[in-house]
Amino acid sequence: MSYLSDNYVEETRFGFWFLRSHTWQHHVLRVAINDLRSLFSTPLPSNPVLLDAGCGQGKSFQYLRQVFAPQRLIGVDADPHSLDLSREEAARQGMAVELIGSDCATLAVPDASVDLLFCHQTFHHLVEQEKALAEFYRVLKPGGYLMFAESTEAYIDTWVIRWLFRHPMHVQKSAAQYLEMIREQGFQFEARNVSYPYLWWSRAKDFGLLERFGLRRAKPFGEREETLVNVVARKPVEGAIG
16 A cells, blocks of 8 residues: 655655665764754653654664664654565664554644654655644644754755755755744744754765865855754643743
């Protein structure tokens, strides 16, 4: 049974292969999860229910366990083949993971049932982004956290990425636009809860080679187009002020 809908743009064959690679696991997933952990300004929930929205092939599971120690881990993906591979990955890691075939815009998860929601490099595949974000807000408990890590339009709209991968280009956003959308949904965060990693792989024009060889100075924050944005945003606690 397929859970794919018009809300999701499927990956290319290269993209599907890349999501199994060491580069993806070590230089993308691991780095993003560690960075998101550093953006919390309050203590982590203990024994959390953690939802991985767009879990893909399950390569995030081991890192989520190491960093957040969830008592319950739920993986959601719209692609049946990816879910099969996630199931194999969970077994390989000796982990109990509940896997759900679902579109992010219509999550088959109860209201206010999740403490932490991890959304890594999923949003730029989604057409109905606002609906997906509303679903994230719905399933999170009051006081729960959205851990959002995404590539921006400045990265997605480059010839290398357009050639190798497939995305709905009309919904791509800048870092500022993603943050505005998250805030407009009702999530709360401060500047200390946001980071703008400028990693070598996110500079698709030359992968930072000119800077690595000393032929160009790396542009500092504020002078460059941000290629990545990470944010830990909280769903307000009911009755809280501000």
